Amino acid sequence: MAAPEEQDLTQEQTEKLLQFQDLTGIESMDQCRLALEQHNWNMEAAVQDRLNEQEGVPSVFNPPPSRPLQVNTADHRIYSYVVSRPQPRALNDAKRELRFLLVYLHGDDHQDSDEFCRNTLCAPEVISLINSRMLFWACSTNKPEGYRVSQALRENTYPFLAMIMLKDRRMTVVGRLEGLIQPDDLINQLTFIMDANQTYLVSERLEREERNQTQVLRQQQDEAYLASLRADQEKERKKREERERRRRKEEEVQQQKLAEERRRQNLQEEKERKLERLPPEPPADDPESVKIIFKLPNDSRVERRFQFSQSLSVIHDFLFSLKESPEKFQIEANFPRRVLPCVPSEEWPTPPTLQEAGLSHTEVLFVQDLTDE
Numbered sequence: 001m002a003a004p005e006e007q008d009l010t011q012e013q014t015e016k017l018l019q020f021q022d023l024t025g026i027e028s029m030d031q032c033r034l035a036l037e038q039h040n041w042n043m044e045a046a047v048q049d050r051l052n053e054q055e056g057v058p059s060v061f062n063p064p065p066s067r068p069l070q071v072n073t074a075d076h077r078i079y080s081y082v083v084s085r086p087q088p089r090a091l092n093d094a095k096r097e098l099r100f101l102l103v104y105l106h107g108d109d110h111q112d113s114d115e116f117c118r119n120t121l122c123a124p125e126v127i128s129l130i131n132s133r134m135l136f137w138a139c140s141t142n143k144p145e146g147y148r149v150s151q152a153l154r155e156n157t158y159p160f161l162a163m164i165m166l167k168d169r170r171m172t173v174v175g176r177l178e179g180l181i182q183p184d185d186l187i188n189q190l191t192f193i194m195d196a197n198q199t200y201l202v203s204e205r206l207e208r209e210e211r212n213q214t215q216v217l218r219q220q221q222d223e224a225y226l227a228s229l230r231a232d233q234e235k236e237r238k239k240r241e242e243r244e245r246r247r248r249k250e251e252e253v254q255q256q257k258l259a260e261e262r263r264r265q266n267l268q269e270e271k272e273r274k275l276e277r278l279p280p281e282p283p284a285d286d287p288e289s290v291k292i293i294f295k296l297p298n299d300s301r302v303e304r305r306f307q308f309s310q311s312l313s314v315i316h317d318f319l320f321s322l323k324e325s326p327e328k329f330q331i332e333a334n335f336p337r338r339v340l341p342c343v344p345s346e347e348w349p350t351p352p353t354l355q356e357a358g359l360s361h362t363e364v365l366f367v368q369d370l371t372d373e
Contacts, residue, residue, distance in 0.1 A: 009033075016043050024050045038151050040144055090137040091164070091171050098201050098208070100165050100194055102130060104138035105150055107158030112180040116159040123183035133194060134163075161186075163193045167200045267327060275321035279314065281305050290354050291362045294331075296324055297369040308355040315354070316342035319367060326369040333357075333365055340365070 009017065013036075020043060021032045039046040094101035104121070107113050120126060130136050139146035153162055156178055163175035175193035177186070282289040282305050292315065294302045302322065306314060312331075319325045331340045340357055341348035 013041060016041060019043065020046060023047055026050075038148075040147060090135060094135050094164065095166050095171055097135070098166060098205055100134035100163055100197075100201075101171075102134050102136050102190070103149065103153070103162040103164060104136070105146060105153070105155055105158065105160040105162075106138060106140045107160070108140055108142050110158035113158055116180055120159075120181060120183050120186055126183050126186060129187055129190060134190075163190065165197055165201060166204055167197065169204075271321045271323075274317040278318055278321065279307070279310065282307055289361075290359050292359075293362075293364045294319060294367055295364065296322075296367050297326060297329075298324060300324060306354055308359075309353055311353055312340050312342040312351040312357055313344075315340070315365075316351075325367065326371045328370040330368050330370055331365050332368055333359070333363065 016036060017029065017032055020026075020036055021029065024032070024035075024047065026032050026035075035046050035050065036043070039049065090101055090103075093099075106117070139149065141147055141150045153160070153173070153176075155162075155176075158178075159180065161177040162173045164171055164173050166172075167174060174197045175189070177189055181189070284291075284305065286305070286307075288308050289305045290308055291303065291305050294304075296302065302319075304318060306318075315331060319329065319331070331342050332338065333340055341351050344351060
């Protein structure tokens with residue numbers, strides 16, 4: 001690739017020009033130079049702008065053509081608008097707040113710039129209008145930011161003013177004022193431009209309000225749905241907990257029933273074993289026998305004979321084997337009143353015999369129910 005023929009380029013600019021052509025694939029060296037000059041020889045910004053154009057994003061320095069909006073001023077000057085993207089933050093503020101943005105490009109070397117600033121921009125009525133109805137952004141074209149905006153707006157002379165607003169959902173320049181202008185004329189022109197385009201902002205505000213209301217309504221509906229869903233989930237959770245509680249209760253009752261049935265079965269088996277191990281009842285004429293009448297807790301009476309030599313535990317086993325006997329009981333004698341040691345204890349590891357317990361040939365013993373104790 002041949003070196004550029006321009007003699008006014010520095011060595012650094014020449015290297016950037018060749019590098020930019022290599023990165024972008026642009027064949028025209030003049031077009032490469034123009035792109036770099038528009039970006040103040042900022043290689044990164046120029047390449048990024050080129051990539052944006054390839055992705056369908058309009059270049060700041062090549063705005064899409066638009067239909068001119070002609071504004072007839074008092075001195076018959078005609079201004080038109082182009083689509084532009086100056087100072088991003090100011091544009092974003094104007095877009096967000098739905099306000100007009102007045103852009104002022106200051107030409108430091110222009111003969112009318114100082115007079116315009118002193119007599120027109122600083123006029124109290126102009127300041128009042130700007131502060132009350134629009135946002136204001138100004139920059140010298142000698143500054144990088146001002147230069148970039150100048151390249152986008154393509155002003156012809158100074159002082160230069162551009163009115164920008166959100167129109168058809170894009171930030172658009174709707175009015176341009178170029179050259180020296182007096183305060184009253186400036187106020188009239190700005191007011192005319194704003195009045196001519198106010199309906200777009202009103203329409204956008206209504207659309208935003210409608211979108212916001214729709215969003216709020218949708219959010220409220222979503223919140224109501226979520227609240228209803230949570231309520232249904234809570235009801236279902238309580239139902240599951242109640243079903244689980246009833247299941248556990250039923251299972252507990254069933255376990256208790258089974259345990260009670262096993263206990264009764266074991267008790268019955270124990271009664272049968274006690275009954276089978278009882279020694280035979282001695283005959284009535286046996287002189288070594290004792291006739292005992294038992295008074296049970298249900299007021300019934302049972303009579304049986306035992307040997308004097310038999311242990312008191314035999315009496316207990318006999319009563320335990322009876323169907324009408326309580327599960328747990330003690331046997332008491334009346335004269336003298338005492339509890340007979342019929343089961344092993346610390347005091348009586350081996351229960352005494354009937355004779356050792358001092359029973360006579362005929363006795364009446366009382367059975368005390370201890371089941372609930």
